Amino acid sequence: MGGHDILYEKVKDFVTNHLFAHKVVLEDLNTLRNLSELEATKIIIETFKKEINELTVVDKGEAEIRDYIKISQARPFVIKEQGFIVPKKSVFNKIVGDSHFELQFANFLESCQDIISYAKNYFAVHFKIDYKDADGNIRDYYPDFFVKVSDKEMYIVETKGREDLDDVEKIKRLYQWCDDVNAVQNKIKFTALYVKQEDFEKYIPKDFGELVANFRK
Secondary structure (H helix, E strand, C coil), rough: CCCCHHHHHHHHHHHHHHCCCCCCCCHHHHHHHHHHHHHHHHHHHHHHHHHHHHHHCCCCCCCCCCCCCCHHHCCCCCCCCCCCECCCCCCCCEEEEECCCCCCCCHHHHHHCCCCEEEEHHHCCCCCCEECCCCCCEEEECCCEEEEEECCCCEEEEEECCCHHHHHHHHHHHHHHHHHHHHHCCCCEEEEEEEEEHHHHHHCCCCEEEEEEECCC
């Protein structure tokens, strides 16, 4: 049955005893009419989705490194026709921004004398982190930039203009990912950095070190 028999009984109990202001009879025509309303359906779906995720999504408290990604070995890929800069500190021949702020930030990185290189995290790089969004769904998150400070230190940077609830969950997951990876290896230290556009433009840093000081967690 794939668990449907168990779930059916749970939904039946929820509708009978908890969905409405008082206990109802499922076979009653008025109950059936109320169940056909969009609000009732939405409450049932969202309630069970949240509770099922709470039961099935478990942080095991451990991490494992299976492989490394070498950005210079990324295969060529097609980009959208949108704004870009031609970089000098990146292996890619163009840095395409999904927003004006991404291009502004890439230009800033080009001017930083205290970094070795940087890269935009395109889908073709295949670096993503799973996270639980504000609604409890499991999704993939692609941080914006990698910044190499030394052979032993790498920053993963998320840039953000307007923030929403999912962005809060993404950055929490990014910090956790860096902590987990640093705990199981010492080849490279990974540090998360969350750069908000409003604060960046208000206190424009002179170099990457000052950026880190301004936006360190």
